[in-house]
Amino acid sequence: MSVHQERSRSADRRVRVQGSxxxxxxxxxxxxxxxxxRRITVVGEEVLSRPCREVTEFGTSELSALIDDMFLTMHVADGAGLAANQVGVDLRLFVYDCPDEEGIRHVGHLINPVLxxxxxxxxxxVDDVEGCLSVPGATMAVPRTDRAVVRGFDKDGRPLVIEGWGYFARCLQHETDHLIGHTYLDRLSKRDRKxxxxxxxxxxxxxxxxRATKAAGLGR
Structure with a gap:
């Protein structure tokens, strides 16, 4: 999910990491x-249109490395959330770094989420403008509920319950959609999709x- 300019981040915001x-x-x-x-996949690629596989092995170096790569890729793309299939990996996992309507910054990852x-x-x-890193440059109004709860696990297999309101609730719904093979385009009318x-x-x-300029500036 992409970040809109009016929701700029601030260093002095309250922060929740993994819900705490x-x-x-x-x-x-x-x-x-x-x-x-990592390269971000673009709508039309097959990995974005099919359900992702459950993560069955926790606590591995490969899983940790994937999460690290997803966080950096999301940061370079100015995103608020990123699902694993958006970097070409069909696993039920997403990361987020997203504000809510009360100015709280939410940072974390969630594995095998259930919305x-x-x-x-x-x-x-609530109808609000939504973007997607896999639909680069496009934004459209999408109806979402203003509250969402997602249950899942962290990378070590510990259970998590993450609750979101407002824009963060939208982010949680957007990223969970990705893992069942949907983008926000699937929620639009034919005219709006076009x-x-x-x-x-x-x-x-x-x-x-x-994105390339930002990555180069970070030496990545």
Whole structure:
């Protein structure tokens, strides 16, 4: 998921890492400092359109390295969230570094997530602009619930429950969608989907150039 300019991050925000409050967290977070930049897949590639596999082995160096790489790749692309299939790996895993409506910055990763939404009678749908790192340059209004809970595990197999409100709830829903083979384009009308794809064709090269420049500036 991409970050919009009006939601810029601030160093003095309250922070939650893996759902727990902490005094501070650097930007980019420590995982990104250890990672390598990977290519981000683009809508139309097969890995984005099929359900991802469950993670069955926890605590491995390969899993840790993947998470580190995803954090750095997300940072270079100015993202708020990134799913594993967006770097070509079909595993049920996503990372996030995302603000919510109260100015709290949420940072972490979630493995084998299960999304829980409020009951239909109590949920509130909000239309807000949404972007995706795999649909470079395009943004469209997408209806999402304003609250979401996701249950899953960390990289060592410890259970996690992450709750989000507002923009962070949108991020959790967006990334969980990726892992079942959906992008936000699948939630649009045919007309809006065509509009988003036209935006992508017009802007993708500029987006790729910005990412390359940022990666080069970091020496990656």
């Amino acid at each position: 409050p902490v005094d501070s967290c650097p930007a980019p977070p420590p995982e990104a400092e250890r990672g390598s930049v 829980e939404l409020p009951d239909p009678g109590s949920r509130r749908l 509009d988003a794809l036209r935006q992508m064709e017009d802007r993708r090269e500029d987006v790729f150039a910005r």
